[in-house]
Amino acid sequence: MDYNVVWYMLVGCLLIGYAILDGFDLGVGILHLFAKNDHDRRIFMNSIGPVWDGNEVWLITAGGALFAAFPEIYATAFSGFYLPFMFLLFALIFRAVSLEFRSKEKSKRWRGNWDRAFFAGSLLASFLFGVTIGNAVMGINIGSDKEYQGTLLNLLNPYALLCGVFNTVMFALQGAVYLNIKTHGPLQQQVQRLFKPIYITFITLLLLLTGVTLWLKPEMVANFSFGKVAPIGATHDLIMENQTLISVLAWFVVLLNVLSIANIPRGIFRNKPYQAFVSSSCTIAALVGLFALGIFPNILVSSQDPAMSLDIYNGASTLTTLKTMFSIAIWGMPFVIVYTSLIYWTYRGKTVLNEHSY
Amino acid sequence: MSLDVELLSRLQFAFTIMFHYIFPPFSIGMGLLLVIYETMFVVTKKPIYEKITRFWIKIFAANFSVGVATGIVMEFEFGTNWATYSRFVGDIFGSPLAAEGIFAFFLESGFLAILLFGWNRVSKGMHLFSTLMVFVGSMMSAFWIVVANSWQQTPVAYRIVTDDSGYSRAVITDFWAMVFNPSSMARFEHVLVGAFIQGAFLILSVSAYYLLKKKYVEFGKTSFKIALGVATVASLLQLVTGDISAQVVRKFQPAKMAAMEGLYETRSNAPLYIMGWVDEEAEETKGIYIPGGLSFLSFGTTEGVIKGLDQVPKEDRPPVNAVFQSYHIMVALGMFFIGLNLFALFLMWRKKLFEKRWMMKIYVGAVILPVIANQLGWLTAERGRQPWLVQGLLRTSEGISKSVTGPEVLTSIILFFIVYVGLFLVWVYVLDKEIKHGPVHLEDAPAAGYSKEEHMVDPFKDL
Numbered sequence: 001m002d003y004n005v006v007w008y009m010l011v012g013c014l015l016i017g018y019a020i021l022d023g024f025d026l027g028v029g030i031l032h033l034f035a036k037n038d039h040d041r042r043i044f045m046n047s048i049g050p051v052w053d054g055n056e057v058w059l060i061t062a063g064g065a066l067f068a069a070f071p072e073i074y075a076t077a078f079s080g081f082y083l084p085f086m087f088l089l090f091a092l093i094f095r096a097v098s099l100e101f102r103s104k105e106k107s108k109r110w111r112g113n114w115d116r117a118f119f120a121g122s123l124l125a126s127f128l129f130g131v132t133i134g135n136a137v138m139g140i141n142i143g144s145d146k147e148y149q150g151t152l153l154n155l156l157n158p159y160a161l162l163c164g165v166f167n168t169v170m171f172a173l174q175g176a177v178y179l180n181i182k183t184h185g186p187l188q189q190q191v192q193r194l195f196k197p198i199y200i201t202f203i204t205l206l207l208l209l210t211g212v213t214l215w216l217k218p219e220m221v222a223n224f225s226f227g228k229v230a231p232i233g234a235t236h237d238l239i240m241e242n243q244t245l246i247s248v249l250a251w252f253v254v255l256l257n258v259l260s261i262a263n264i265p266r267g268i269f270r271n272k273p274y275q276a277f278v279s280s281s282c283t284i285a286a287l288v289g290l291f292a293l294g295i296f297p298n299i300l301v302s303s304q305d306p307a308m309s310l311d312i313y314n315g316a317s318t319l320t321t322l323k324t325m326f327s328i329a330i331w332g333m334p335f336v337i338v339y340t341s342l343i344y345w346t347y348r349g350k351t352v353l354n355e356h357s358y
Numbered sequence: 359m360s361l362d363v364e365l366l367s368r369l370q371f372a373f374t375i376m377f378h379y380i381f382p383p384f385s386i387g388m389g390l391l392l393v394i395y396e397t398m399f400v401v402t403k404k405p406i407y408e409k410i411t412r413f414w415i416k417i418f419a420a421n422f423s424v425g426v427a428t429g430i431v432m433e434f435e436f437g438t439n440w441a442t443y444s445r446f447v448g449d450i451f452g453s454p455l456a457a458e459g460i461f462a463f464f465l466e467s468g469f470l471a472i473l474l475f476g477w478n479r480v481s482k483g484m485h486l487f488s489t490l491m492v493f494v495g496s497m498m499s500a501f502w503i504v505v506a507n508s509w510q511q512t513p514v515a516y517r518i519v520t521d522d523s524g525y526s527r528a529v530i531t532d533f534w535a536m537v538f539n540p541s542s543m544a545r546f547e548h549v550l551v552g553a554f555i556q557g558a559f560l561i562l563s564v565s566a567y568y569l570l571k572k573k574y575v576e577f578g579k580t581s582f583k584i585a586l587g588v589a590t591v592a593s594l595l596q597l598v599t600g601d602i603s604a605q606v607v608r609k610f611q612p613a614k615m616a617a618m619e620g621l622y623e624t625r626s627n628a629p630l631y632i633m634g635w636v637d638e639e640a641e642e643t644k645g646i647y648i649p650g651g652l653s654f655l656s657f658g659t660t661e662g663v664i665k666g667l668d669q670v671p672k673e674d675r676p677p678v679n680a681v682f683q684s685y686h687i688m689v690a691l692g693m694f695f696i697g698l699n700l701f702a703l704f705l706m707w708r709k710k711l712f713e714k715r716w717m718m719k720i721y722v723g724a725v726i727l728p729v730i731a732n733q734l735g736w737l738t739a740e741r742g743r744q745p746w747l748v749q750g751l752l753r754t755s756e757g758i759s760k761s762v763t764g765p766e767v768l769t770s771i772i773l774f775f776i777v778y779v780g781l782f783l784v785w786v787y788v789l790d791k792e793i794k795h796g797p798v799h800l801e802d803a804p805a806a807g808y809s810k811e812e813h814m815v816d817p818f819k820d821l
Contacts, residue, residue: 050471053426057467061459063433068456071448078437078444079759085438086770089431090777096427097781100420104788146445148761317449317529318519324533325453332460339468346472346479356475 027175029122080148095121130167134160361764381425387557389493443757466495563725614742
């Protein structure tokens, strides 16, 4: 295994961390308007109060890591997805600020407006993440100069929009599962009632999306095929030689995905909220993993010509940078995991309001 | 009508970074004071320090969240608006950004959770530790971002690699040499001390306001005294770091130095302007100056030769008058801080400071000045580097995104403008409200609403 593969996995891990963690707090934002009164809405907001900021850092660090390890991909994707990413930024800004400012004022109108901003910001951000992933699956119009050559409308194709909706539902599900941990009594029952339709929508959309993906992009199964389906883009010896290992890993992820999805409702209704949360987190990890395995070793597939795709080799930094960054990550991440766990441990249990709450 | 993508992208970057840069210095400076106040509380156990710490944490939180929200924008913009630059330097420039994420952001955001919400959840010692970690995190964040920027100012430890198709990029040869490039440390110290001043002045301003209104008098006086101490030390220290920074600029970016002083002719006995105006057409600077001052400050003797703009081709010159003015106003403000703080200290020693209402009025208004000084410092550094994006290596015009169109950038600028103006108004409104509300009377505060036993769930048992 070379450093390019290692960095593909590390960026992947950061994205999985982001999707699991910010996934639940974006989800809480999406569900926010379903809370009926001010007290319940404050419980929703305060359930993520101490942690949402740290969750968002996973995105910032994933962005930084992508820039450092795969600068060509960072540059192509960020300039190519210009307006969607700008809207994503505005959504994230609105959300952050709504959380901070919403409860500073008693007025109903003030709170109502921030509530809607919080909801809209969370919804839009979740949707745009899905759109981005959808485009990465479909391939985008990259020329031989590694630049995006399409338009904004190309990015808003039906498949990408479907991914956007799917991601929104997935985050809403993760949010509901998280709120089930943080609430109690009638509010928790209400969250559980919300859970049912979200879960059913999630399964329906997942099946639909899987079907559509296999129909439109059969190449996505290359890494699941034990070498029977040719991968997209340039061939790399390391990857060709390890097709069996990659496929075994891929099927393991599929298995994890099925089991974890099935375990979510079990956790919810057998009163094992943490188990449900671990299951839905594994579901998200597995889905990001399936996407990553589907496009591997490419990161941005060119719809013009697969040979012009940007992969973990032609889009990467030099070995010196990859090695240096690896030692930074190896030194830094254990600390991150220790104090992140510490923070979550400190705030375990049900959310209650006090004078420090939002 | 064709829209100039370069100009618009520069405008957008300038606007978003200047807006963002209002907030981190407040966080860093207030962070230092929070650590001091809370240490006083833990050591002396006096309730007044608890009140002080808790109150400033609220103000800190409002700054911090706007800082974080506007900070993500900066990381995105390298890719969205400056993709060609990102491709060219990604091998080098990306690593400090990633390091900032791993070493600074996680630390800050994690312990911020305890700082803001942890009073009833952790011990006093643990809370103080968290405050310290947030402060350390914010300084590390400043460090890595200044490192990244300093490499643009004084690039080292790279080589240019060109592939078969003639596509060139800079790749790193030595990571630590890149981190500790000639200007990193000098600039980091200068930025950090500037942040201390800005944070201290916010606390001075609000405390002075309470003293003028004769509200929370004990609170105001205690807050003020400690903040005044920090502000005085920091403003004196800034003279030293500023001088070091200027030396580094003179050695490694002579064009910037010449622009800062409006010096067209390479000469010994170079003048140091107190104030002035640069006529860029006629290539001359008029104003009040100390003869030989610049040479003397640089070399300890008026014989020292300073490179002028005549050594720099016309197309490689920064906007001279703009750089000159921002630099000189920054220096003047720095001097004003020293004078004001020393005078206040003197009055405090004579036990007259808090009687002088006019001094309190000056401090209420003075909060804006360090913000301006820090912005001008940043402007001097960044415009002084023009027309280069990476000094001597890549021009600003060569760094823009090729796939982005003028209307797209224009749309985003308009949206940024609307969003940021709104954000600023809300921030001011919330700060104003918090300040008017004042420090919570702890004795009136509701009993700690800590999670009750029946609400607690043991995650491990559940699994």
